[in-house]
Amino acid sequence: MSLSRIRELAQQILEDTAEIDSRLECNSLPSPSFGVNFTQEILEKSNISRARQAVLEATDELHALMLGPIGQLTSHSHEINLTLQALYRFNFATFVPLPDSAFTDVPTVTFSEIAQKTDLSESLVKRFLRHAMTYRIFCEPTEGRVAHTAASKAFATDEGVRAWVGLVGEEMWGAASRTVDAITKWPSSSEPNHSGFNLVHSTPTSVFDFLSSHPLRQSRYTTALSWFSSMPALSPTHILHAFPWTSLTPDSTVVDVGGGHGAISLALAAAFPALHFVVQDRAEIVAARRLRQEGPVEWMAHDFFAPQPVKGAAVYLLRWVLHDWADGYAVQILRALVPALGPGARLCVAEVVLPGPGSGSLFEERKVRSMDLAMLGFHNAKERDRGEWEELLRRADARFRLVEASRPEGSMLTCMEVGWDGGEPEDVGNEKSIG
Numbered sequence: 413m414s415l416s417r418i419r420e421l422a423q424q425i426l427e428d429t430a431e432i433d434s435r436l437e438c439n440s441l442p443s444p445s446f447g448v449n450f451t452q453e454i455l456e457k458s459n460i461s462r463a464r465q466a467v468l469e470a471t472d473e474l475h476a477l478m479l480g481p482i483g484q485l486t487s488h489s490h491e492i493n494l495t496l497q498a499l500y501r502f503n504f505a506t507f508v509p510l511p512d513s514a515f516t517d518v519p520t521v522t523f524s525e526i527a528q529k530t531d532l533s534e535s536l537v538k539r540f541l542r543h544a545m546t547y548r549i550f551c552e553p554t555e556g557r558v559a560h561t562a563a564s565k566a567f568a569t570d571e572g573v574r575a576w577v578g579l580v581g582e583e584m585w586g587a588a589s590r591t592v593d594a595i596t597k598w599p600s601s602s603e604p605n606h607s608g609f610n611l612v613h614s615t616p617t618s619v620f621d622f623l624s625s626h627p628l629r630q631s632r633y634t635t636a637l638s639w640f641s642s643m644p645a646l647s648p649t650h651i652l653h654a655f656p657w658t659s660l661t662p663d664s665t666v667v668d669v670g671g672g673h674g675a676i677s678l679a680l681a682a683a684f685p686a687l688h689f690v691v692q693d694r695a696e697i698v699a700a701r702r703l704r705q706e707g708p709v710e711w712m713a714h715d716f717f718a719p720q721p722v723k724g725a726a727v728y729l730l731r732w733v734l735h736d737w738a739d740g741y742a743v744q745i746l747r748a749l750v751p752a753l754g755p756g757a758r759l760c761v762a763e764v765v766l767p768g769p770g771s772g773s774l775f776e777e778r779k780v781r782s783m784d785l786a787m788l789g790f791h792n793a794k795e796r797d798r799g800e801w802e803e804l805l806r807r808a809d810a811r812f813r814l815v816e817a818s819r820p821e822g823s824m825l826t827c828m829e830v831g832w833d834g835g836e837p838e839d840v841g842n843e844k845s846i847g
């Protein structure tokens with residue numbers, strides 16, 4: 413008799429968790445726990461990625477089956493966003509003591525001591541923290557005393573994690589809550605200032621313009637994005653293998669358009685030291701950097717809607733840039749490159765390529781479709797599938813040609829190599845030309 417789906421899933425979970433335990437044990441690493449000494453690196457740096465992914469997918473399906481159809485519709489908790497926003501805003505984690513070493517007892521603090529430091533009532537502190545504890549963020553080893561778990565310790569000690577939780581709680585969650593209202597108000601708009609973000613923050617400017625006049629929020633956005641980009645699925649290392657960088661002649665120039673703080677160019681420069689890199693971003697992002705040059709990497713303020721000033725570069729890299737913009741604007745960004753493109757120029761466009769519906773794991777597909785809706789709520793923008801990417805390139809200029817699209821294992825982004833079938837770059841006076 414064949415096994416039911418729930419027993420098939422349970423069987424698979426049993427086998428894959430056994431593999432995880434034995435691999436961790438072989439490396440003298442602990443089995444996953446919520447204990448304060450367990451870290452994300454143990455999961456991510458160990459050789460367990462296949463089995464871990466399989467357990468995540470199987471438990472996700474098993475959980476949905478056990479909830480049942482009504483449970484699937486009604487059991488989602490938006491209140492976790494409320495609690496995470498409160499953890500961020502009131503800094504609860506910093507008032508809970510950290511253990512001195514892995515071998516000492518986990519220290520505790522009372523709800524009332526935390527309340528005194530936050531100026532909130534003890535009752536409110538208790539309500540937020542006890543809700544967080546149901547997600548294993550903090551614990552209460554003896555009644556009335558709060559201690560860290562692995563997750564709350566990560567929140568207390570990792571600035572990038574804190575910035576990410578802050579960005580989601582303070583900016584993105586509110587934007588999501590007003591996205592349907594924004595679509596109702598501006599039904600067929602593709603303007604970046606017609607989003608849930610605009611409604612919730614009562615601002616007429618786009619996210620990037622808004623952040624530029626709010627330096628603390630800009631700095632949180634940048635820290636959060638840098639942290640998020642360092643996650644395994646977005647690690648700069650994927651792009652090292654997904655594009656034929658070794659085919660470039662020494663001294664070639666790569667222009668990293670909308671390159672932020674340059675994490676990708678710095679990683680590429682370390683791997684391919686014979687290449688030169690120009691990282692371009694908005695003036696305030698470039699101004700926030702202490703150095704304008706680090707080895708072969710140079711930073712330049714440039715609005716990517718204006719004609720590209722670096723002419724004749726070998727590669728124009730756009731990583732995770734076009735998904736912030738609706739089609740009309742993404743077309744403008746691509747067209748602004750055209751006057752700079754010489755024979756043989758290539759684009760490297762690294763972005764999510766949405767999978768065909770149900771073509772792979774729903775657990776993985778949910779992540780990129782969530783990202784798509786996050787872009788809608790934040791920028792009135794979107795993620796795209798392969799056909800939409802091809803159409804976008806065609807609309808920008810018929811001389812763009814998608815040569816190759818490859819997604820390295822474990823990468824959220826696909827690297828699209830785009831060829832250029834045009835002639836010499838346009839000669840526009842004294843703009844910078846690369847030899």
Ligand SMILES: C[S@@+](CC[C@H](N)C(=O)[O-])C[C@H]1O[C@@H](n2cnc3c(N)ncnc32)[C@H](O)[C@@H]1O
Binds near residue numbers: 717
């Ligand atoms: C999602 S981030 C991606 C950053 C980087 N490429 C990466 O992969 O980590 C988008 C970047 O586009 C930049 N940006 C937005 N509008 C811009 C503009 N008009 N000109 C140049 N850069 C811009 C933002 O400042 C931000 O650094």
